[in-house]
Amino acid sequence: MVKSKKGQRYCRRDDKTEFPLHNLDSFSLNEIFKNLPLTDVFELSFTTEEVRRAVREASVPIHIMHVSFDSKEPSICLKSPKHQFTWTFGVPEQLELVDRGEYKIGKFQYDCKSNEDGYFTQHYDAEHGMVSVLKYLVSVFDCSEAIIKELSIDVGVIEDSRSIFQHFINFKSIERMAIHQSVDKEGNRLNLIQHIDWIMSNLKTDEFYMGVELLEHRMIRTPEGDFDIRPVPMRLEKALKINHVALMHSEWVTKDDLLNLNVQTAIFEGSKLTSQDLNAFLHQWIRTTSDKLWWLKVKTNDNFNFEEVINGLDVQEDTYKEQNIKCSCPYLRTGGLECEPFEFPETSKQITNANGTTATVSVHEDTFFFHVKNDGPITPKPPVVREPTEEQRMIMDRIEQLNVETARLHAQRVEFQMVRRNRDREDRDDHDRMMLENRLEHIQFAAAALREELRNLEPR
Structure with a gap:
């Protein structure tokens, strides 16, 4: 194997030591490629045109994908049943990497380093460069049945959101779609506002996260009766039809939206819902027989009044x-992707609906939480530490005194062992040592009896 001046890999046709993979039948090739690490398959795709064609025909299946157009380290992760492949824009200093040279993908030239799981290249184009790599990987591997676990973009670095999302329309499934904003770039945000309805209409997802404040300009009537064009929060009504939705700017969510909520999980931050709105929601829930809603978290800029809520x-x-x-x-x-557990305050209460389903309702300052079912790990309540009784305290003090006496006698025993004396003195020392050992044994017996007495006084 040699490398051309442009960095592309190929096999020398006159090298008789190299095995002509492309001459094998398709069944044999499929078996070989499907058992190779994905990084090896990727490398083979940069050899000859015949091998590249054979790799594509083998259709090495990819089951899971993670795609992140992040501002720091954008990445594409592919997973097959046995192996994993990751392409990352950014080279972490703490990893041990091997220089791989240059790879030409589309119109881009990438200077790469690698480890056993994937490739790392300098981050310089999180938008077009990522798309170019993504297209190449999809052409090499079979992603027709791949499930995208998360598709995440950062509007702070993506200028044209629609041009990114349109590449994912034909994927089998997108489990989570997340839109972030690391820095506010007005042009990028306006582009997202222009295309968000198209994005949500054409990409189906089970979980949706929106971390960008979307404002649209509308003509409204002022209290004085005049008309004025002002920015108002954009309504994302399609988001309220997704199973799991998290909105970091949910000012537009109204009481009617809350009463008609048809999701399993809802997180509304920056909300303008009131304690009275939440009370109306709970009154409606206890009359319903639907068990679809499992979690509802509402965070506002003002504190909720729990008495008004219930x-x-x-x-x-x-x-x-x-x-x-x-x-x-x-x-x-x-x-x-990490779960953010909610710790129930001591004031939380329970209510039961017409279907017999019980929900926990709580308010902690500016956050309302409604919870029906739990899929995560159990966090048991810590044991209650009770103050010792007067009798227990007296026993504990006596045990402490015996411990001090034991330490003193142990120190005296060490002195006996270290000091050498004449025979007459040794006889006296033997007697003193015997008295010391008897005293130690008596103290240890007394301390054990006190500890047993203390255990018997503990509540069962």
Whole structure:
């Protein structure tokens, strides 16, 4: 194998030591390629045109993809049943990497380093460069049945959101779609506003995260009766039809939206919903027989009044906290993939609907939380530490005194062992040592008896 001046890899046809993979039948090739690490298949695609064609015909299947147009380290991750391949724009200093030279993909030339899982190149084009690599990987591997676990873009670096999202229309499934904004670039944000309806109409997802504040200019009537063009929050009504939705700028979500909510998980931050709105929602929920909604989190700029939230409801003490003090929902997350558990305050209550389903309701300052089911790990309540009784305290003090006496006698025993004396003195030392050992044994027996007495006084 040699490398051309342009960095492209190819096989020398006059090298008799190299095995002509492309001459094998398709069945044999498929078996070879499907058992190779994805990084090796990627390397083979840069050899001869015959091998590249054979790689494509083998259709090495990809089951899972993660695509992140991030501002720091954009990446594409492919996973097959046995192997993983990652392409990252950015070279972490802490990783041990091998120089791989240059790779020409489309119109871009990439100077790469690699490890066993993938390739790293300098980050200089998170938009067009990423798309070029993505197109090449899709042409090499079979992604027709791939599920995109997360498709994430940063509007701070992506100028044309639609041009990015349109490349994912034909994928089988997008489990999570996330739109972030690391820095506010007005042109990029306006482009997203222009195309967000098209994006949400053409890409179907089970989970949607919106971290960008979208404002559109509308003519409104002022209190004085005049008309003025002002920026108002853009309504994303299609988001309220997605199973799991997290909106970091949810000022536009109204009481009617809340009452007609048809999702499993909803996170509304920056909300303008009031305690009275939440009370109306709870009154409606106890009359319903639907169990679809599992989690609802509403965060506002003002504190909620819990008494107003539960006004007129038949509430019970929250028994859920006895088993699990935190709500661990796989969809209770915002900017990243990590779950953000919610710890129930001591004031949380329980309500029951017409279907017999029980929900935990709580308010902690500016956050309202409604919880029905839990998919995450259990976080049991920590054991209650009780203050010792007077009798227990007296026993503990006596044990401490015995411990001090034991330490003193141990030090005296060490002195006996280290000091050498004449025979007459040794006889006296033997007697003193015997008395010391008897005293130690007596103290240890007394301390053990006190500890047993202390254990018997503990509540069962």
